[in-house]
Amino acid sequence: MNPNPITNEDLQIPWKRRWFFQQCGIGLAGIAANQWLSSPTLVSHALGSPISNSEKHNPLAPKAPHFPAKAKRIIYMFNAGAPSQLELFDPKPELSKRNGQLPPPELLAGYRAAFINPNSALLGPKYSFSKRGTCGMELSELLPYLGEIADEITLVRSMRTDAVNHAPGQIMMNTGSQQFGRPSFGSWALYGLGSESEDLPGFVVLTSAKGTSGGASNYGCGFLPTVHGGVPFRSKGDPVLYLSNPNGIDKEAQRDSLDLLNELNRQSFETIGDPEIAARIQSYEMAYRLQMSAPELMDLASEPREILELYGIKDPKEPSYARNCLLARRLAERGVRFVQLFHEAWDQHGNLAADVKKNAGDTDRASAALVKDLKQRGLLDDTLVIWGGEFGRTPMVQGGNDGRDHHNRCFSIWMAGGGIRKGYVHGETDEFGFSVIKDEVHVHDLNATLLHQLGMDHERLIYRYQGRDFRLTDVHGKIVKEIIS
């Protein structure tokens, strides 16, 4: 194999080629990448200082965080559609008692629901809760596996957001704004910290169930340069778009073609002297490496049966949420900075009891397995895992007696690893599960805290655009100290 057409001989050359090496980091990156390929399970080392000059031509070069980080990477399981906190995370015995009654009028002052007339009857939770773990965290019977890791997680019951429709709500959670055009969390993370993976993108997106309401903007780069956007890895067809060579072109022909291309580009660099040409060679080389590494990554054949069992994966080839959870672990192992799963399934305006149960069945085991698996590999300490959606659901009924409407005043999420407190419940809602009564955590507060765990000050992670310093947290956000261990 000759993945790097440039040899040591090339060092004995006039300024241009030297420049080519030095300013563009091609030689070093190439060598580093070769080492990478020979040790596929290598996990990224501690975040060091920026790799100086190569950053000039590689905006994704690793950068030092603002302060020592607890988490080096994030796996964000975005359960889209607004999972019902009342059936999953937030036990409300009083709501059961008042099932069928109208909510107290004072509760509804100034309240606007998305679909229903707010003055609709209260609907008791459909499932029972019990204490789990030594911490005694109360969780729904629908989440037996999450219960097994109750002592590993922080459950936030006091989330709040501004949006009450899906697309704006998802954009709000993922970009900190209801209006489109802002960078997503993963893009900010890459912008702030760079990527540690030489042969995989730094921000990978995995999807199951249907397309999300927020669409590609959920993981878009907004006004940040394109390189910071999330790259979807797909369960069917090419795992990365256009990864496969055209029909008839085998691996060797591809290698030969890239060697020819690189050589022609190198010659043109000799005459033209534009450093961008060197960066181009790097991109094509990384594309080649991606062609080698992505199929290997997506192929679960090497995973032992007990791991597939742990995640509840029946057929490792069949696309599923569980498969994506395992892929997330494999991506984390390979140094990918930000992995985001999207599972759009939770919009239970009706058929609540059955559908929430089904969704929990599809996701609970694998979500918990990911945490366990990361832990047993020593990866949980510096991997921050988040599970949550875009808003919550109303304690009031929608339709007959088996649905809940959108609700922005409170919802629940959980987190694990990456310096997050273990076995802890943060925040409280009132007896109806209508409003937060203690320790409200706004989306901006959550994002400020997540950035903090990545070693970044959310007030200093800024990008100037249109003369304004933009932040993920806009002008808000305070770190939720209680949930940090």
Added chain:
Amino acid sequence: MRVLQPSFLVRALRFGLLLICVDCLTSDTSGFAQTTVDFQRDIQPIFSEHCLHCHGSDASTREGGLRLDIRESALAGGESGKPAISLTPAVASHLVERIEATDPDLIMPPPSLKKPLSKTQIERIKQWIAEGAPFAEHWAFIPPKKSPLPNNGPAHPIDQIVLKTLEQRQMKPASPETAHTLCRRIYLDLIGLPPSPSELQEFEKQGAEATIDKLLSSERFGEKWARPWLDVARYSDTNGYEKDLKREQWAWRDWVIQAINDDMPYDQFLIEQLAGDLLPGATQSQRIATGFLRNSMLNEEGAIVPEQFRMFEMFDRMDCLGKAVLGMTTQCAQCHNHKFDPLSQEEYFGMMSYFNNTYEAQSWVYTAEQEKTRLATIQKIASLYDQFRSTHAEWKQDLDRWVANVKASRPVWTPMVMNQLESISGLNHPVQLEDRSILMLGHTSGDVFFVGTPKLENVTGLQLEILNHGDLPFRGPGRSNVGTWDISEIEVLTQTAGTEAWEKQKLVNATADFSEPEAKQDDKKATGPVGFLIDGTDDKRWQADRGIGIRNQPSVAVVQLEKPLSLPAGSKLKFVMRMGKMVGCCRVSLTTSASPVAPAIDHRAILAMEGNDDLSEVECDPVFAAWVASLPEAKAVAEEIANVWKNYPKAETSILHVKERSGRFQRNTHRLDRGEWDQPKQVVERQTPKFLHQTGGIRSRLEFAHWITSKRSPLTARVGVNRIWLNMFGDGLVETAEDFGTRTPVPEHLALLDWLAVNFMESGWSQKKLIKLIMMSNTYQQSSRATPTSLEQDPRNRWLSRGPRFRCDAEVLRDMAMSVAGLIYHKVGGPSVIPPVPQNVLDYNYVYPSYWTPATGPERYRRTLYGFRKRSMPDPVMSSLDAPNGDIPCARRIRSNTPISALTGLNETIFVESAQSLAIRILKEGGEGDNSRANYGFLLCTTRMPTESELNTILRFIEKERKRIADGWLSAREVATSDSAKTPNLPPNTTPQDAAVWTLVSRVLLNMDETISKN
């Protein structure tokens, strides 16, 4: 490692040196030593960055009563009473005391701001104060002026100005570019396509100017230059958000192409897009132009509150105006007074108010031919009415008498005030307007109900009016894609005051002004007569489509209560309406008149008699028409007219545009507290920002458009010129093309920008003249090769010491591949073309785009500009190559260089088809033998012949791959056609093996940096 170490050292040294040089160069224009401080260059950025957040124009966040953006205030100081800036050495400047303080409670900026000043910055401020602390207005807010040209040798004004700056920095321009590279540069810049070998020959014979003139008049020019405007105008073929449904807006895109090809003066270009509908005698084309304002995303998600997302559209409209035209960030002032630029929140909403008084209209777009037919139809009808008048001498008196009779016999209808307006599904939230009509925008819902507490004393009947509204497609009244509706059932229920139960009231004797004749869909289902409203089944629906040309008009139905209704005060009445195609606007009224009915008179005539409708779009007098229709002796005329209407053309497409609200439909603009759509405060007067040029009395949107394009505007011409420059040189003279505000440093070539801006206005705002002017300069025509010296002195070519070189835009890249492959199919305009997209991309949509059938045949190879753009599913080719998806305005693309784009160029369907097709072209046209063919292929892609070394590299590759094919490692047919069973369309005397080898070569040639770059 021994080999690497010295190079690290060299690198460190060189970089250290470079940084020092850059630092001293950027801070000074005349030499290496810092002499005087320039407020705009040195101080303003420090103030903006570190001070103005709390000491700027925004009084609400001002600390200590101190503002530093105005000299007088800074000299006077704040609440401390001490001058912040003191001009007498005897008195200390309080500002200096505070920025030099060490006590964390005193030091400025406060540590909590996390924006400490550096020593250099402090020294610079002190020096500036010592020099008298001169303030200067921000450069971009002063109208541009032409400075005298330096007259330093070159003939071209651009070269004179550039040379002056280069000489000041001891730099030299590069030598002229080689003919082939220049030719390719000109072609790519003007038409976005590379020259063919014969076009290169022609260029070499005729020279640059003749070629430029030829290309400027090519239709391809508009297709290339429309793109930057489409970017900043956030053009898309879908609505965005969750549903992201298709929209038809390509007529506006075609308008832009046409305007650019016609070289419509830039001021006119802006006026028509901002206010074309208000121009005297506005044409269809001018209405289409206002589609610019409607390119915003549009939320159709279930249960949305339409006003929220209408306001989001307004914010977007302002953002677009700011980025595209003013070069100003407006977004900040949406929520509060701008922190850095002197734009107040009041002024933001004052500007918005020019745009906030519109209907979000949708209208048909007719071809020129159709427009003739349409006008002829209307004229024919008018002449039939004239004929009728000529045979009825007494028509006026008869008409008046008839009107008086109609009015007299009309029951008194009292519109209901509703306390509750809902849809059972919750998907739609109706709102009641001042005239008591009920508007139902947002997601459609088939079942709505309204509850009121009217006076219920002997109520005998209920009237349901189905009404037009400017926000509905084609004014409605329905929500179908042609503005029609149908209603399956209405119900009236009452709840007696003090009780809980709802009692259904029996409705009888439905009448309407018009119903379609009964049409049966099957045994159960039917449409037509108004009686279906109260027949107790949802299977049969009332419909009143009067046919093409006249279908978008109101209707009315009246039903009687079987028993007159009298209930105690406070009793509620609930009106329930179930629909198939949803009604967009309606009004419910009650009467106590005996046996009320709806007369068979078109309801729009009744509304007109009562002066009760916005009839601005009605083509003939509805009252007269209704009278004629009511006359038994005019039956023949009425029938003829009905026949004439059938000639009315059916448009193939429509446009989202704006239409001004007038009279009592005018909408006030409120300041929104914290920019929240549901927190309206005081009404804001229409106004233009005070820090920009004043012309006085700007009342209408049209006047605002004229204000913006006034030659006194400091921004409009500069922003326009900068956009053109940026698309030719890769970066703007002002790098932040979207922002010329106070945070934007004085550009390196301000004198050049200003000269060009003034010249642009003097040359009648001609974009073509401007482009030609730039192209004829040596600055543009110099070589783009970088020497070690020029790279070190001018690493980013900010000083223009060499020609532009950068990777082409996504559209140019894809067009180039199709063009050199001989696949491209040129046709200007029309519906957007569906490109091939991998199935795993299509599968991941919230709403699956079932219309996604990729074009085949020549249409497949239309220019990329015409490719269908879906917002929530950005085209993977486009997005990997940095094209924006249209969610928000994009004033400049940031070019990336990623493995994903590499994979796209190597493996994406259209690129692969181009490689295969290029192979055939090379075999057909490239002569005999590998040398000749390799030369030809290389020439097609790069517009130059390969060097011997390049040629040999390619030949070695050919040799190896030919052997691999011969040895059976590769299937020739599969490589050449993607299908091992298919034979390529071979020229004589060539083999599938040839096609395969050249496909492999072509694929590489199409991906070469030199191919994909403008050199």
